[in-house]
Amino acid sequence: MTTTAQPGQPSAARSLRPVLAGAPRPMRGDAARNRARVLDAARAAFAEDGAEVQMEQIARRAGVGVGTLYRNFPTKQALINELAQRWMDERVEIADEALSMPDPAEAFGWFVRRTAEDMAGDAGLCHMFGEVSGGNCDLPDLLAERTDILLERAREVGAVRADVSVSDFQAILGGLSAAIAQTEKWELFAEMLITGLRAPAAPCP
Amino acid sequence: MTTTAQPGQPSAARSLRPVLAGAPRPMRGDAARNRARVLDAARAAFAEDGAEVQMEQIARRAGVGVGTLYRNFPTKQALINELAQRWMDERVEIADEALSMPDPAEAFGWFVRRTAEDMAGDAGLCHMFGEVSGGNCDLPDLLAERTDILLERAREVGAVRADVSVSDFQAILGGLSAAIAQTEKWELFAEMLITGLRAPAAPCP
DNA sequence: GTTGAAGTGGAAGTCGAATTCCGCTTCCGG
DNA sequence: CCGGAAGCGGAATTCGACTTCCACTTCAAC
Numbered sequence: 001m002t003t004t005a006q007p008g009q010p011s012a013a014r015s016l017r018p019v020l021a022g023a024p025r026p027m028r029g030d031a032a033r034n035r036a037r038v039l040d041a042a043r044a045a046f047a048e049d050g051a052e053v054q055m056e057q058i059a060r061r062a063g064v065g066v067g068t069l070y071r072n073f074p075t076k077q078a079l080i081n082e083l084a085q086r087w088m089d090e091r092v093e094i095a096d097e098a099l100s101m102p103d104p105a106e107a108f109g110w111f112v113r114r115t116a117e118d119m120a121g122d123a124g125l126c127h128m129f130g131e132v133s134g135g136n137c138d139l140p141d142l143l144a145e146r147t148d149i150l151l152e153r154a155r156e157v158g159a160v161r162a163d164v165s166v167s168d169f170q171a172i173l174g175g176l177s178a179a180i181a182q183t184e185k186w187e188l189f190a191e192m193l194i195t196g197l198r199a200p201a202a203p204c205p
Numbered sequence: 206m207t208t209t210a211q212p213g214q215p216s217a218a219r220s221l222r223p224v225l226a227g228a229p230r231p232m233r234g235d236a237a238r239n240r241a242r243v244l245d246a247a248r249a250a251f252a253e254d255g256a257e258v259q260m261e262q263i264a265r266r267a268g269v270g271v272g273t274l275y276r277n278f279p280t281k282q283a284l285i286n287e288l289a290q291r292w293m294d295e296r297v298e299i300a301d302e303a304l305s306m307p308d309p310a311e312a313f314g315w316f317v318r319r320t321a322e323d324m325a326g327d328a329g330l331c332h333m334f335g336e337v338s339g340g341n342c343d344l345p346d347l348l349a350e351r352t353d354i355l356l357e358r359a360r361e362v363g364a365v366r367a368d369v370s371v372s373d374f375q376a377i378l379g380g381l382s383a384a385i386a387q388t389e390k391w392e393l394f395a396e397m398l399i400t401g402l403r404a405p406a407a408p409c410p
Numbered sequence: 411g412t413t414g415a416a417g418t419g420g421a422a423g424t425c426g427a428a429t430t431c432c433g434c435t436t437c438c439g440g
Numbered sequence: 441c442c443g444g445a446a447g448c449g450g451a452a453t454t455c456g457a458c459t460t461c462c463a464c465t466t467c468a469a470c
Binding site for chain 1: 335368369372373375376377379380381382383384385386387388390393394396397398399400401402403
Binding site for chain 2: 426427428429430431432436437438
C-alpha cells in the first residue's frame with residue numbers, strides 16, 4: 001500500500017513530466033497539468049485545514065473529480081506522502097543553506113527561526129511535522145543527517161546543551177509546530193527554543 | 206449535543222452518587238459502580254492509546270457492554286469531556302499549590318515541571334492538552350485565572366519575559382505536550398522551557 | 411479527419427467506528 | 441419472596457469517510 005506505483009505516475013516521481021529512461025509514454029499533457037493542479041490544491045487545502053480535509057474537497061478545489069485524484073495517487077496517504085516528501089526536500093535545502101554559514105551558533109538559530117517561520121505560514125507543514133516527529137515515520141535520512149551536523153557543530157560551540165540528541169530535537173520541532181499551530185507567534189517561540197536549548201552554564205561568573 | 210444531560214447521570218455531575226437536591230432516585234448501587242469502572246477504564250485506555258481508542262475497547266476494558274457506556278455518556282465526546290474536566294480540576298489544584306509557594310520564580314518552575322511530569326505519565330493528558338490548547342476549547346476559567354496569576358508574578362521577578370501572554374503560555378504547554386508525547390524526556394523539555402521563557406537580558410557583559 | 415488509448419467525473423460501493431434498540435437480568439422496597 | 445423499575449449486553453443500524461468502477465470525453469499520432 002505504500003510501496004509500488006499504480007496509476008499514471010508513481011508517486012515517487014516528483015516532476016511534472018517524469019520522462020525517465022524507459023517510460024513508454026510521457027503522460028498526456030492535460031493529465032500532467034491536472035496532476036500538478038491536484039498537488040497544488042492539496043497543498044493549499046492541507047495548509048488551510050490540516051490533514052482532515054476530505055478528498056472530495058481537494059478534488060473540487062483542483063477543479064477535477066475524485067477519480068482523477070485516485071488516478072494519480074492510489075490513496076489519500078499516498079497524496080500526503082507526496083506532499084511530505086516535497087516539504088522535506090525543501091527542508092533539506094534550508095538545512096544545507098544553514099550548513100554553509102560560518103558561525104555554527106548563528107546557523108543553528110537561523111535554521112530554527114526559518115523553520116518556525118515556514119511552519120507559521122503553512123498549517124499543512126505544521127501538521128506534517130507533528131506526524132513525522134509523531135512517530136508515524138522518522139525524519140528522512142537526508143534531513144536527519146543535516147540536522148545532526150547542525151546540532152553537533154552548535155553543541156561544540158556551546159550553543160546547544162550536550163544532552164540534546166537528534167531525536168530530541170525532532171521532538172522539539174514537533175512541539176514547536178504544535179505551539180505555532182495555535183498562535184502565530186513563531187518569533188517568540190523560536191527565540192524561546194534557541195535560548196532554552198543553550199547549554200545551562202552558570203549565567204554570569 | 207454538548208449541552209443537555211441524557212441518561213442515568215448528566216456528564217457534568219462528577220461524583221459517583223450525585224444525589225443533588227431534587228434527584229428523585231439516587232442511582233442503583235451497581236450502576237454507580239459500573240459508571241466508575243467505565244471512567245477508570247476510559248482514563249487508562251486514553252492514557253495508553255490516545256484519543257483514537259474505540260468505544261468497544263473501553264467497554265471491554267471496563268468489563269461492560271457498549272450499551273452501558275452510552276447509558277452513562279451520550280457520546281464519545283461526552284466521555285472525553287468528563288475526563289478532561291477531571292484532569293483540569295487536578296490541574297487547578299496543582300496551580301493552587303504552586304500559588305502557595307513564596308518565591309514566584311520557583312512556583313512557576315515547579316508548575317511547569319510538575320505539568321511536564323504529569324504529561325509524561327499520561328498520554329491521555331498529553332492529547333487533551335493538545336486539544337484544549339488546540340482551540341477545540343479554551344483553558345477553563347478556573348485554570349486560566351490561576352495561570353494568569355502565576356505568570357504575572359513570575360513576570361514581575363523577571364522569571365518570564367514580558368511578552369508572554371496566558372494564551373501564549375497555553376500554546377506553549379500544547380507544544381510541550383506534543384514534544385513529550387514523542388519522547389519521555391520531560392525533564393529536559395521542562396528545563397528548556399523555563400530557561401527559554403526567562404527574560405532575555407544580555408547574558409554576560 | 412479518424413481512431414483508439416489515455417484520462418475523466420462522479421455515482422455507487424465498501425468499510426470501520428459510533429450509536430441505537432430491545433429482550434433479558436439484576437436490584438431493592440414492601 | 442415478589443414485582444417491576446432500572447440497568448445491561450451486544451447485535452443491528454447509521455453515518456461519514458475513502459475508494460472503485462465504468463460509460464463518456466479528450467488528446468495526439470497517423
